Amino acid sequence: MDTKAKRILVVDDEVDVTDLIAYQLRAKGFLVETLNDPNGSIGVARTFMPDLVILDVMMPDLNGLQICRMLRADPKLRKVPIIFLTAKAEEADRIQGLETGADDYVCKPFSTKELILRIQTILRRLADGAPPEPKMLQVGQIALDTDRHAATVGGQPVELTATEFKLLRLLIERRGRVQTREHLLINVWNYETEIETRTVDTHVRRLREKLGAEADWIETIRGVGYRIAERKVSA
Numbered sequence: 001m002d003t004k005a006k007r008i009l010v011v012d013d014e015v016d017v018t019d020l021i022a023y024q025l026r027a028k029g030f031l032v033e034t035l036n037d038p039n040g041s042i043g044v045a046r047t048f049m050p051d052l053v054i055l056d057v058m059m060p061d062l063n064g065l066q067i068c069r070m071l072r073a074d075p076k077l078r079k080v081p082i083i084f085l086t087a088k089a090e091e092a093d094r095i096q097g098l099e100t101g102a103d104d105y106v107c108k109p110f111s112t113k114e115l116i117l118r119i120q121t122i123l124r125r126l127a128d129g130a131p132p133e134p135k136m137l138q139v140g141q142i143a144l145d146t147d148r149h150a151a152t153v154g155g156q157p158v159e160l161t162a163t164e165f166k167l168l169r170l171l172i173e174r175r176g177r178v179q180t181r182e183h184l185l186i187n188v189w190n191y192e193t194e195i196e197t198r199t200v201d202t203h204v205r206r207l208r209e210k211l212g213a214e215a216d217w218i219e220t221i222r223g224v225g226y227r228i229a230e231r232k233v234s235a
Contacts, residue, residue: 006123007031009048011041011067012056012085017108021054024112025119038062042070045077052119057086057097065100072101072161079149081122081162085110098202103163104189126162137172139228142214144169153214163188164207167200171218171228180225200225 008030012018018034025032033048035041038059045053053071057064064084071077081103097105104118137144141154149165151158160168167188171179179187181200189199204226208215219229 005031006052007033007048007050008052008054008119009041009045009050010034010054011038011059011064012036012054013038013059014056017056017085020112021115024116028116030119038064038067041067042074042077045071045080046074049076050080052081052083052122054083054085054115054119055102057084065097068097068100068102072159078159079162081126083115083118083122085115095198095202098199099206101161103161122162125166137169139172139175140214140217142168142172142211142217144172153211158210160207160210164203164210167203168207171226175228176230178221178225178227182225184225 006029008025010018010021010025010032011034012021013036015036018036022032022034033044033050035044038056039062041055041062055064055067064086068082068084071080071082082101083104083106084097084102085106085108086097087108103122106115106118137146143152144150144165145152146169149162151160151165151168167184170184170187184200204218204220208218211217217228219227221227
């Protein structure tokens with residue numbers, strides 16, 4: 001993957017942290033913008049137009065969760081992948097971060113090597129997600145245009161994060177076949193199974209909320225995982 005043109009925005013109120021991350025990322029060929037005042041993060045993001053944002057959660061005045069919501073609400077920035085970088089390592093904190101719209105969650109103290117690998121994984125996943133020719137996937141009233149990376153329900157656009165889109169795409173492509181949580185973690189998140197399987201549950205719950213009346217297409221197979229039903233489940 002060519003990282004030279006990839007732009008990374010790092011927002012953390014600790015100068016030592018942003019300096020360290022910026023140094024390591026630039027050494028890998030990334031273009032990096034750092035910010036220690038969270039209040040200016042949206043303005044900088046709109047100007048810099050990053051390919052990925054790294055956000056600290058615990059910051060004064062404006063925390064990472066709030067910034068994440070603002071990014072997801074911005075038409076030009078809502079699909080930019082977000083990695084939370086934080087000392088809040090409890091499972092409930094990680095779940096809250098994912099539910100807010102983050103694509104990944106890295107806890108402090110962290111390994112810069114691991115952080116870079118996660119960044120590369122997310123960017124590679126996005127690059128691999130666009131096939132050379134337009135392709136439509138449909139189940140019920142749910143339609144995915146994998147060329148444009150767009151989703152609609154009943155003809156109405158639905159805004160999905162990069163992770164949600166890939167999750168839904170995989171489930172539709174393998175319609176009728178049960179996908180275990182571990183399988184989804186490896187194929188959607190590119191992680192091994194030491195990552196909590198509740199990560200999958202969190203994203204499926206959020207995805208169902210966005211699908212509205214069509215959410216019943218996603219079946220829960222208790223104790224195993226999920227699948228797209230052969231026919232819509234009755235309400």
